[in-house]
Amino acid sequence: MTNSLTGAEAVTVIRGRGRVSALGLALPTSGDTFASPFNTHPTGVPVAALPPAAEAAVAALRRSQPAYRQLDRTVLLALLAARQATAQAGWGNGEVVNDGQERHPTNSPTHQLTTSPLAVSIGSSRGATGRLEEFHAEFLAEGSVPVAASPLTTLGNVASWVAFDAGQTGGAALSHSSTCSSAFQALGNALAWLKAGMATRFLAGGTEAPLTDFTLAQMRAIGIYSPLAATDWPCRPGAGRPSTFVLGEGAAVFALEQLSAEQVAAATQPLLVLAGVGFGFEAIGSKTGLSPEGWHFQQAIRQALAQSGVGPADIDAVVLHSPGTPAGDAAERAALRAIFGPTLPPLLSNKWLLGHTLGASAALSLDFACHVLETQQWPTPPFATDLASPGGQLIRRILVNAAGFGGNAASVVVELR
Known part of the structure; x- marks a missing residue:
């Protein structure tokens, strides 16, 4: 068709x-x-x-x-x-x-x-x-x-x-x-x-x-x-x-x-728009690891931003892949700093509530991002972390990250129009 x-x-x-x-x-x-x-x-x-x-x-x-x-x-x-x-x-x-x-x-x-x-x-x-x-x-x-x-x-x-x-x-x-x-x-x-x-x-x-x-x-x-x-x-x-x-x-x-x-302009309710998807890959020796710089994250994020037609300053929050592994968490944040600079957008995650659901995790993260866009709310973790608490920020566009064994990464930009 x-x-x-x-x-x-x-x-x-x-x-x-x-x-x-x-x-x-x-x-x-x-x-x-x-x-x-x-x-x-x-x-x-x-x-x-x-x-x-x-x-x-x-x-x-x-x-x-x-x-x-x-x-x-x-x-x-x-x-x-x-x-x-x-x-x-x-x-x-x-x-x-x-x-x-x-x-x-x-x-x-x-x-x-x-x-x-x-x-x-x-x-x-x-x-x-x-x-x-x-x-x-x-x-x-x-x-x-x-x-x-x-x-x-x-x-x-x-x-x-x-x-x-x-x-x-x-x-x-x-x-x-x-x-x-x-x-x-x-x-x-x-x-x-x-x-x-x-x-x-x-x-x-x-x-x-x-x-x-x-x-x-x-x-x-x-x-x-x-x-x-x-x-x-x-x-x-x-x-x-x-x-x-x-x-x-x-x-x-x-x-x-x-x-x-024309259909977007005629919409009577806000629309959730899947604005861009980007992919990255790094050929490293360990297929369970990743580089400290998170090169695959950087590639995926830049591609998702370019496809969406926006820059780093247009991103209001990031839903992290961040599975709770020290090396993986640090590499993702290093990749974000390489793109956003030393001051990062609010960092969010739902894995502290859902665990790491492997092949479903990116989809559940995107669903969480959509929920944040619609409600402007999210829960605060009950432990010390760099994840953000709600604080009056207006969230209209969110970057969502995912990565997996084998050196692959993917990112999505979703926005509320």
């Missing part, structure tokens, strides 16, 4: 968004009083798992039709977030209720879209890791696996099930994996397709369910996992040593459309 809304004047807007995380389906505000949302995994380490209400939503979704009972948790989290996004965008024909979920007027488990076909682009670092580990354990024990093992564990099945659940007909369904910047790879792809006229609507985001014994063992083997107890806010971006990396699970998905300059 060809989209006529191309050209320099057209913009990509976020029509709807959805999320699920350790905060459930909600977003934090500065007035909220928090107990630590982290809990202790059976392996003994702190994790940011879903709370009971969100867990019940996952269970209900799994039971909603036979085909969903075999899906990996990563896919189910994506379906929950995508349903919220399409409902908020008004793309489905179900009844939107106050919990952000869509109730369908028929027995069909999928959305029946009343608008033009859409494309889907979903990022995930590990993909269906839970089901893969289950199938592998079964193979070791019995020497065989079910026929469905391969299709259920390919990365491509994440986007294809989101497309199926959305009632998609005729559009692309693309899965991306580039470690912890995977969601921004998906967003960048969606933005490019929309600007090129190759799609008119996109569901794009990231999802991850990495709280498995094997994945946790991998993170602990690197030596970055937080030594703090689950009740003691164990993930502390910007707090320095020791390393306070903590795994979390979640998903965030965005309903994107391309609008003409």
